[in-house]
Amino acid sequence: MKLIDVGDVIGMSENVNTNKKYSVLPFGPQHPVLPEPIHLKFIVDEEKIIDVLPNLGYVHRGIERGCELNDYKRNIWLTERICGICNYIHGATYCAAIEKITDTEVPVRAKYLRTIWGELGRLQSHLLWLGLFADAIGFESLFMQIWRDREIVLTLNEKTNGHRIHLATNMIGGARKDIDDSLENEYKKDLNLLRKKMDALKPVFYKDSAIKQKCEGKGILSKNKARFLGATGPTIRGSGLKEDARLTGYEAYGQLDFKPVVYEGEDSYSRMLVRFDEVLQSIDLIEKAFDQMPEGPILNKNDKFPMGHTVIRTEQPRGEVFYYVEGNGTNKLTRCKIRTPTASNIPALINMLIGYEVSDIPTIVHSIDPCISCTERIVYVRRNE
Amino acid sequence: MLENISLNTIFSIVLIFCAPIIGGFLMGIDRKLTARMQSRMGPPIIQPFYDVIKLWGKEPFISSTLQPILAFCYFGFSLTSFALLALGQDLLLIIFTLGIADSCLIIASLNSKSPYSVLGGKRELLSIMSYEPVLLLTAISIYYVTGSFMVARIFYLSYPLISYLPLVFIALIPVLVIDLKKSPYDVSASGHAHQELVRGVFTEFSGYSLALIELGHWTKVVMMLSLVSLFWATNLIIGICLALVLFFIVLVIDNVYPRLDWKSMLKTTWSIGIILIIANIVGLIARVVMHI
Amino acid sequence: MDQELLIALTIGAPTLAGLGCLILNDKIARKVIVSLSAILLIGSSFILFNGGGFSYEPNSILDTLVLFFDLMLLVYFFYVGIKFKNILVIGLSLLQLLPVLYFEFILHGVEGTPTFLIDELSLLMSLIISIVGSVIVIYGLNYMDEHEEHLHIQKSRQNRFFFFMLLLLGAMHGLVFSNNLYWLYFFWEITTLCSYELIRHDGTEIAIKNGITALWMNLIGGVAFVLTLFIGYYYFNSIAIDEILKMYQSPVVLLFLAVLSFAAFTKSAQFPFNSWLQGAMVAPTPVSALLHSSTMVNAGIYLILRIAPALNNSALSYSIALVGAFTFLTSAILALNERVSKGILAYSTIGNLGLIFLCIGINTPLSYASALALLIFHSVSKGLLFLCAGVVENRVHSRLIEDWEGLIRRLPATSIIMITAMLSMFLPPFGMLLGKWVAIEALSSSYYISSMLIILLLVLGSAATSVYYIKWLSYLTVLPLDGKNFESEKIPWSYVISLLTLFGLIIIMGTGVSSVFNLLILPTLPSNYYTNIDASIINLNTGIGSFVTYPLWLIIAAMVFFGYTLSKRKGGTVKPPYLSGENVVDDPTVFHTTADGIAKIEVSAQFFENEFSNNRLLVLSKILGSIIIMLLFFAVML
Amino acid sequence: MPKMLKEVIKNLLSPPATVNYPFVKPTPVPGTRGALNWDMSRCDQCQDCERVCPSVAIKVYPEEKKIEYQPFKCLFCYLCIENCMQQAISGSDIVAEPAYTKIVKVFKTET
């Protein structure tokens, strides 16, 4: 296989005509459309985007190094705070990694619980995103509507473990909290309510012509490019590729008859639809998980220090997260490498942006669901210059 | 007769100075209603006044020495154009004066060396380009009804203007949307900065110059709405209600549309808006010809 | 004083002065001659203007002379065609040469008496030409010195430059005074010659190319003229314009008029004949100023103004308006993505000429008056704009308006004059906008469904017009953030004189719009127009609307004053722009960016190049323009 | 027809979803992880809490029988509560309050 230089795909410098005066536009780190700090330097011809150069590192905190300095159990809380949005899955993935090295068997009920909370996190995240996306395309009332409905999920979080955002139910070897019957009923009731509300909004996303005008054909990411640039999650599924780490059947997904949502449109619109459908799918998955969840213990304590190394992949709302954990038999890890979905989606984003208008920036940037807080490493983009 | 005129004039002059205040209340109502449509509680009605007073007292930051002068001119000329309207002057002149006001705002935003402000200014230019023809054509269609460009003449009609110019009335909706900086045509700036251009034309304004810009904007809104209320000039109460209904429609539109880009704005006004007006005028002329 | 002498003076003095310049080619002598002739010209046209209309028949020897020179000219054009191997020029000059020979030597021509018929219109034109023209020529004295210095020209070629400049002024006077078609044609061809020679003056490749373009386009107009000679000969047995115009509106008269207006379109650069005026901007600035403001392009307008009263209510008149309106809109849109300062001015000229054509075409008393108003205001404002552009260009060494950013600090005096001139082009209560205003009023009151199309083109064009001026204005008024103070600027005397004269004229005419209407325009209206314009001192009443001028001026003054005092009282620190928080301390023009680098803010986002791409539009508009003109003839045939 | 219209009108006609906080204090959900409190009479200075605390918000000084707790560092993860054998730490469902300074709370055993 021939290796292709990333610069060939990303660097669009051949578009740049040196005789012309272009505008140079700093976009971020502080920008109302993107609540998170990322800097994109846009080279703009009138309003057409000629070139984009990203600058990351505004959220770089050194978490990976922090993980090596911390006690390995405390890392659960640190990895949860890689990101507040997918906090649960980060913690769960870390726990799974440790469990794998220390050969800890996780009780089945705990697996189901993890699946439920994982999907709840996805639900929360996708609703959040749908709202932000609506806001980015200038649809304030839709944003408000969705965020209003999202409170249902947050209240569920709160009922589960007393906090709206950070669920903090991860434990190595299982779960820290159980869902009892009354809570289960509340889950079912609230999720039903949520489904109704989403059904009411369905035509807005599926049929509204203005939204279509705003998103259709914007930020095209072809199948090939999506694969080559390493896009993950709904970004790649919106390009018609059936890529989903949940297909590996980790936790309880193997028992849930899970099929990923795939749209063929390759544009921002299909990426949006993927997420909207996943909201509904998550509700279904949670309900199914409740139906199948066995009774039993939820925690299998194993205080062995991690020894050896492993990798683990799980599916976050934004795509696949990848943990490499290495321990040497002490209470401190020697390496904890995390590759997060947004980091892998950034090259795709840069590629998508070029050729569109300034007014499409919010649509396209948001269409990968950029979550900069986990993209917290410095990325060097090599250019053909 | 003479007393009558002077009374009217005094009334108009009072009205002129009230225009920004009325505008402020309208903006307050706008924010309240918008909040309610988003199932929020919303700020108090007098919120815009708090905003402006606060802005007036902020530490003055400017982007160039010309900026506050131009901001003042924006306010001043918006007021002037409203004054001309209230005094029953020539419609074309009113529209051109409004043009000066807009130019001041645009120049102030274009000549600050800030990318967002410049892009916003450019789009504001395009907004003018899209709605000015519609406004001019509206004036012309009014002429076809009244035989004069003088606003005062509209009051002599025995039937409300809207019965002659229903399509023109509809064509004014996008204009109002653009002017109020509402979705889908809040391309150059929007109230809250959830925009690719941050605050668009307003990015570089702050403190008292932003306060002036706000005042100017309110006045402009009042001026546009008064223009709308002329469509039922035989009974101004109904006219004002008509304007308020249109205002409400614009708010609803704001809440059911995402922001579209300036191209579709230009397309809408230059095609649908203009076609509506022309159709109306043609119909009008046809009616006259038939009667003869 | 003897009016005949004055006529001779207005035509002869510049011509002779030009010859003087040609022969002497000396700096001092040139200055003296040019200034003297300018004074003479302005003086005589003033006296003429006060004297009122009359007619005059010169010695018949002159007829022969005219014939001789005319043939010489045509032969020269033919030679130019051969030299540059341009089929168009060859063909078009032959198309004139042979018929003229046939006309004079085989048919022995017809009488066209009186040769000179001077009425208020001609006098007004003469006034404009002499004042604006002289000012520009005086400006040229200094400009050409700088220009040649800049181009490192050893042996001055200014003699031929000033010869053609002055000749153009003389010929223009002849053109507006002539009543005999043949004489008119002769002067017409001289202006063509002058424009060709002046445009190619610098001798660069592009200058020559554009000169040739100007030549062949104008020659088309010449051919049309020759055609009218024949029509006059065969159908009316006269080539005196006043007689033909008096005739009953027969199809032949209409055809005659249509051909004349066709000639006018070429000279006034209406679409599709716009490119020569566009190309004229490569010439030294005084040339463009002269061609664009008071001379060449006004020739076409003058012709239409002259024939308009005879067109009353005809389809031809409507078509002229349509051509004008179309030109107005297209040029405004094309100007949107023009970066070259003179290019914008050129499009603006073309557009405004279109507007004037439109007004004349509507052919109501009101619109005729507004056409005259536009003509006057446009000549002065555009002349001034070009002069300022020239000054700036010689200082900044760039024609791109992007490079003129922050000019108000570098060249404050010139910029303020330029800004005023620009404002006078599109803002109330200056004259140009007044013209537009009157045009809309006149159009609306014409009550034809067909005029809707024209109104539409007009309002769309008008919106686009303000866009490019506002854009330009904002470039000029950028105050760079480096905190430097205004620089003082030295302007040579001839610039000062010419700039201040025109500037003063703008201010005076702007503030006294009503007086301009009362003194210059209303008397000039042809006798068969009755108009109910009431130009009182406060406002201008047209019967269907009124344009307040004085109160507006007061308000503007008040705004600027209060705005200024407010900004002085509240003060404020100049802060660097918002750059998403990535400003670099100490340097407001850069920001931190990728790979820990620093990038300069560039904002150049106002030329709409992707949206209104020039080339495609240009071709499209030319095709459309040709179609409209063809329709014009079609309409006449019907 | 814009698809959002129905929702917008519905919102306009129904009462707002806003809880008028702080004028109306909502009843906290049971189990809310709020402010922490130490019952020093129970504490035996075993330092367990200090050890498990992921953000080192607790400092135990066994000699002085004193615990320093920094509410502006605490994540309210309640790990300390779960790990305290003596059940000396209690959480309340009243969330911690903002302040002008980063207060450090000191709990001392009364002697």
Added chain:
Amino acid sequence: MKTMTKARLKSPWVLHFDCGSCNGCDIEILAALTPKFDAERFGIVNIGDPKQADMLLVTGPSNKRNQRVLKNLYEQMPEPKVVVAIGECACTGAIFHNCPNTNGGIDKIIPVDVYVPGCAARPEQIVDGIVLALQKLAEKSEKEAD
């Protein structure tokens, strides 16, 4: 000067800057603006432009790269202004205490007026914090008037 203070109290326009937070607090700030908490009741507008903002809401522990941005934004805000540190990590760095690239609290970079605890800070806490900050703003305003 009473009216001015009142107007300032009634119209705090906020600028939100994410200084390397985990997003938890950012989404809660946004949640505070949405229907359930509707911060606009107090005239709060998320304005996004430092030149027009009165209140800077900062989340995250601030790192070596974004500290200059934070400082810059702070300087671009006109007086009177207040800064609110939202979330534990903006206050002290909290969980990120041993992450090498953090500064541990934004008060090391710019003066902070109000600290809001919570990880993530709840919308109620954020609203409380803003109310507290407004009192600070009123103090500043009164001081300015004297």
